[in-house]
Amino acid sequence: MTPQDILTALRDQNPLVHCITNYVAMNIAANVVLAAGASPAMVHAPEEIPEFTPICGALTINIGTLSSSWLASMTTAATLAGTHDIPWVFDPVAHFVSEYRKRAAQDLLALRPTVIRGNASEILALAGEAGAGKGADSGDSVDAAQSAANALASKWGAVVAVTGPVDYVTDGTRDAHVSGGSPLMPKITALGCSQTALMGAYCASGPAFEATLAALAHFKVAGTAAAQQAKGPGSFQMHFLDALAATQPQDLGQVIV
Numbered sequence: 001m002t003p004q005d006i007l008t009a010l011r012d013q014n015p016l017v018h019c020i021t022n023y024v025a026m027n028i029a030a031n032v033v034l035a036a037g038a039s040p041a042m043v044h045a046p047e048e049i050p051e052f053t054p055i056c057g058a059l060t061i062n063i064g065t066l067s068s069s070w071l072a073s074m075t076t077a078a079t080l081a082g083t084h085d086i087p088w089v090f091d092p093v094a095h096f097v098s099e100y101r102k103r104a105a106q107d108l109l110a111l112r113p114t115v116i117r118g119n120a121s122e123i124l125a126l127a128g129e130a131g132a133g134k135g136a137d138s139g140d141s142v143d144a145a146q147s148a149a150n151a152l153a154s155k156w157g158a159v160v161a162v163t164g165p166v167d168y169v170t171d172g173t174r175d176a177h178v179s180g181g182s183p184l185m186p187k188i189t190a191l192g193c194s195q196t197a198l199m200g201a202y203c204a205s206g207p208a209f210e211a212t213l214a215a216l217a218h219f220k221v222a223g224t225a226a227a228q229q230a231k232g233p234g235s236f237q238m239h240f241l242d243a244l245a246a247t248q249p250q251d252l253g254q255v256i257v
């Protein structure tokens with residue numbers, strides 16, 4: 001399946017995407033997934049996970065506002081995704097800021113995510129390399145994180161996506177870059193988290209490497225279009241949702257290099 005085919009399938013199937021994400025991201029991530037054409041559900045109570053994860057097309061886990069009961073839910077959900085063959089996407093937000101978060105990220109990695117998505121500083125740190133991340137914001141270039149992404153992909157058998165001005169994606173064998181978007185994108189909080197949620201929707205609709213590429217391309221195409229209308233970060237967010245909904249499958253190929 002091509003990235004274009006996967007967007008068509010996503011809109012035909014409207015997959016249910018289980019998102020365990022952070023308090024900052026919940027609203028915008030749900031709006032992004034809806035605008036693109038899928039169906040998000042933010043469910044994190046430990047009591048609900050055993051019934052809910054198995055009926056979803058994909059799971060996404062984001063540790064942006066981690067606490068112990070959420071970590072228990074994430075662990076159960078990722079384990080269930082593994083046993084039910086449900087693709088899952090891991091977003092290790094700012095995992096280098098504390099020993100607690102670092103340990104949690106490594107434990108979740110051991111549950112074998114289908115896709116790992118982070119900014120350059122998060123991907124460098126996940127591979128054990130030094131970076132210049134500042135909380136949730138990246139301080140490193142995507143190029144600097146490319147070999148860390150390759151190493152993570154080979155070690156964990158995952159697709160790894162590093163986002164930034166030009167995104168990089170690899171499954172350890174193949175790789176690609178995705179260009180476009182706008183410098184306004186990192187000025188909107190939780191847009192990276194929303195990208196992760198959208199990757200879940202794409203992974204529910206097609207094979208992981210192509211699905212990840214498609215999700216990245218969808219953001220770049222919509223980001224470029226939104227920037228043409230926006231006066232700043234506030235209006236960018238509104239135009240971005242409109243542009244996600246307006247993006248057509250044939251638009252995606254233009255930004256994949």
Ligand SMILES: Nc1ncnc2c1ncn2[C@@H]1O[C@H](COP(=O)(O)OP(=O)(O)O)[C@@H](O)[C@H]1O
Nearest residue numbers: 119163164165180181182183185186191192219
């Ligand atoms: N300078 C930039 N120019 C164009 N697109 C960007 C830029 N920085 C980030 N993006 C895009 O913004 C989205 C969020 O990426 P990023 O800011 O790296 O994630 P995070 O929010 O996790 O730090 C991605 O789709 C990425 O391609």
Ligand SMILES: Cc1ncsc1CCOP(=O)(O)O
Nearest residue numbers: 022024064136190191192193
């Ligand atoms: C600001 C902030 N603080 C904890 S989670 C979060 C959102 C981070 O979102 P993103 O990684 O997409 O920038």
Ligand SMILES: [Mg+2]
Nearest residue numbers: 093119192193
């Ligand atoms: Mg992030």
